[in-house]
Amino acid sequence: MARVRIDNYAYPDAPRLGVKGWLRWMWRQVTSMRVALVLLLVLAIAAIPGSVLPQDPQDPAAVRAFISENPFWGPFLDALGMFDVYGSAWFTAIYVLLFLSLIGCIVPRIGVYWRRLREPVPPMPRLLTRFSPAVAEVQSDVADASPRAVIESAGASLGSWRGYRTRVESEEGRASLVAEHEHVREAGNLLFHVALIWILVAVGASTLLTFRGQAIIVVGDSFANAVVSYDSFESGAWFDEGSLEPFTLTLDEFSADFSLAGLAEDFAATVTVTEPGQEPVAQVARVNEPIIVNGAKVYLQGNGYAPVLTVRDAAGAVVFSGAVPFLPQDSAYTSTGVVKVPDVTVGEQLGLEAVLYPSAVTDGETVLSIHPDDSNPLIVFTAYQGDLGLDEGIPQNVYVLDQTLLSPLRGDDGQQAVMSVAIGETVDLPEGAGSVTFEGLSRFAAFDLRKDPSLPYVLVGAVLALLGLSASLFAPRRRLYLLAENSGAPGAATVVTAGVSAPEHDADATEARDRLLAAATTPED
Amino acid sequence: MTAAELSVMTLWAATTLYAIAMIAGAIHVSALAEVAPEERGSVRTRARGIARATTLVGLVMHAVGLVARGIEAGHTPWSNMYEYTITGSFVAVLVYMIFTRKRDGSWLGPLVTGLATIALGLGLAVLYGQSTGLRPALQSYWLVIHVSIAIISTGVFAVGFLIVVLQLLQKRRELDPERYTGRVWRMVAVAPDQKTLSSYAYRLHAVGFVLWTFTVMSGALWAEDAWGRFWGWDPKEVWSFVIWVIYAAYLHARATTGLNKAAPWIAIAGFVALIMNFTVVNYVFQGLHTYAGNS
């Protein structure tokens, strides 16, 4: 690729470029191989910080923690976009420039390719000495030793399916064959680069059209697919909320298998999917096996325990009863959860902050869970009284108790009371505030629902890229030459010369030449 | 003897055999270095026979060790760094064997067996971990496809890396043959010329690149099933991408006259990134792929 001088002003006679000239110059720069190479390397380097620093889209909490721990570097890196590298302006600029370069490079090449394909194969060079020639003879006593016949039988041996384009010329006493194998490689290369553009466009469309929501469902409960039902929901700019299919999903059963050592072995959620106007269908979702409902994929993304609790208030009335999902905090499923009881018949609102130990062991002082199975479920909790803050109209996190307007319930010693309750038991709250019963232990499953209409396009792009790449790298780029000459003297042998031109790394080139020569010199039977 | 014991035993045996092969191979090359280039083809030292035999037996032992490990674990042995190392070094030696089927690879033998000795030794001595069951996210046929191709391409890239380093040395020697005449340089001179090395390196990297492309794609398919997104810039994904882009840059540099000089260095950068990906990235960076570490 021609190198463009950057310092053209250094030559007093060089014409000034003018706006159009500059634009053309810039475009030539951008589409040069050198710039493409630099952009690739810059892209590689630019991608690295995102693996070192926490990233906002993946882990916003870690980003906040990092910024508050590093009062200087945190805000500085934040201003540079280092906490959202792959969405940052500079990262985008790099890959947009790279793809501009790619388009500018590939479009003209497609044109060239198209024209080349329809042009005839170039003629035989005058001398074969530069093309590692090999020579053999066909004696005149074989059936047809005329140069023309020799060339034609060799040409036939190449066969069109091998991707050779040929040019045959013959005159008295002399015939030649040029066989060119270049366009498969080039076509593969073009296909590969075009497929890369295709993938980029499809992935871009994906971020605009997709939605992703998470729903936590306790065994026995149902979920109706609508934005309001999700615990969290995000979607691309072009996503249409009305397009959510109104199906319901019921979690019938959840099973979790753990090894003796407490390692997860298998999770399976049995669900019933009911689409409007259709029979309910039972399906099983596993960790690697999402179920598909009307094009949306439902992933089993997490699970945990949901203790069934009953809370009575000071008057003894049942003011809360139900299963509460507790979020696992460690591999032994020590889980935390919150119960909010706004509707009490007497007194103030109640709130509980609880920790569940599925396989509790205690040495009198501390409690811990030794296994994720529920061999000895124990809940340790503290209770609060006051205003839960639910009336402000601000959506609250159901897993966090806002303590600003709450006061802890205290035991006789004046300290905040820490209570524990085993399964099937009831404990009274201090200050006569009521009681809590641990009725049983259910489970919940967390499902991610996602629909990405561009997925098949990404997949097609990937497959085409891989095919194109293989052709681009493994199809040979070579030109074979075959020349047959006969002096015309009676009984003279036909002298056949074969040559090949190919890049250095094409180790099979001489083999192809020899095969062609053999095909020319061994008569057919 | 349990499968675990058998595995460790045969792998140590393979390590030892490779070490012998490396030394014998180096002795053979230094013998070649003392004869005129035209006569090298006919030189058959004892060391050459030993190197070839120990490499082959080492490879068989290595294979037995891998199979035993797989039996011990109850799945293909590709779920942690130890297993990655022992399988990757196997592929590197296998690639070497395939490479030498058509041509004399005496010059490459000591490098590959040396690399395999180090990788296996480090694996057994430092990374070794008892095999455990697979976490649910790993129980997938994508694991077999994705990880096996990743390991195979790593093995191919490793041999390509060795050749690229040799290519740089050779080039340096060729530019000033009068100056570089020490014993090691004479051994370097046994290897093919710089241009031939460059084309071997290119072909290996081309194979590695296609395999790596497939690794990244199958990883995306697996992530789509396991994590509900095909690409999420997890540290491991970032580094797979970085490696892919660097090797693409290498191929571009190779294919462009004028940029050829940079190509070997870019290939070296690619291999460094590959090693980073399965050392530093596993241990230091948090991500969904953390099970790849040696817990």
Ligand code: HEM
């Ligand atoms: C998106 C990033 C890109 C990737 C991943 C990529 C990848 C590749 C690969 C793997 C090859 C095969 C190399 C070979 O045949 O040995 C190749 C060839 C080529 N690429 Fe790219 N490429 C990219 C962008 C570009 C750009 C921006 C240009 C134009 C400036 C370009 C121009 C070429 C050309 C001309 C070849 C043919 C080289 C030859 O075989 O002679 N590529 N590319």
